[in-house]
Amino acid sequence: QELTASLELLESLAGESLGAEQVAALRVRHTTAPAAEDGAETAEAAEPLIDETAYYRDLRSALVEGQPLDPAAIEGLGTARAEAIRAFLVDGNGIDPARVQLVGAAAVEEASGDGWVRCRLDVAAGG
Numbered sequence: 001q002e003l004t005a006s007l008e009l010l011e012s013l014a015g016e017s018l019g020a021e022q023v024a025a026l027r028v029r030h031t032t033a034p035a036a037e038d039g040a041e042t043a044e045a046a047e048p049l050i051d052e053t054a055y056y057r058d059l060r061s062a063l064v065e066g067q068p069l070d071p072a073a074i075e076g077l078g079t080a081r082a083e084a085i086r087a088f089l090v091d092g093n094g095i096d097p098a099r100v101q102l103v104g105a106a107a108v109e110e111a112s113g114d115g116w117v118r119c120r121l122d123v124a125a126g127g
Contacts, residue, residue, distance in 0.1 A: 007056055014059045017066055026062065030055035078105040081119060 014023045027050065034046040082102050089095045106120070 007052060007059075010056060010059050010063070014063055018062055022062065023059070026058050027055060030058065075105055085119070085121070 011023055014026075030052075031048045031050045034049055082105075086100050086102055089100050090097050
C-alpha cells in the first residue's frame with residue numbers, strides 16, 4: 001500500500017489533534033520487539049520493528065473519526081463545486097449560460113479511494 005502523505009506529517013497532525021499520548025499508544029501497538037537471532041545480536045540489542053502501513057492506516061482513521069463532517073457543510077461544498085464548474089464553462093469558455101443547468105446534489109455511496117473527487121456531468125444536444 002502506498003503511503004500518500006509522509007508518516008511524519010501524519011504523526012504531527014495526529015499529535016496536534018489527538019494528543020501525544022494517543023499517538024504514542026498507536027505507535028506502541030504497531031511496534032514489535034525483534035526476535036533474537038543466532039549469533040552476536042540479541043533481541044535487546046536489535047531495533048524494534050514497526051508496521052508502518054498499519055500504523056499509518058490507524059493514525060489516519062483516528063484523525064478522520066476525530067473530525068466529523070456536518071452534512072450541511074458537505075452539501076455546501078457540493079454546491080460550491082457545481083458553481084465553480086458552471087463558472088468555468090460559462091465565464092471561462094464562453095458557453096451560453098442558458099445551455100448550462102445545475103441540478104440538486106446527489107449522495108455518493110463511497111469514495112473512489114484514488115484521491116479524486118467525482119462529479120457527474122451530463123451532456124445533451126438540443127434539437
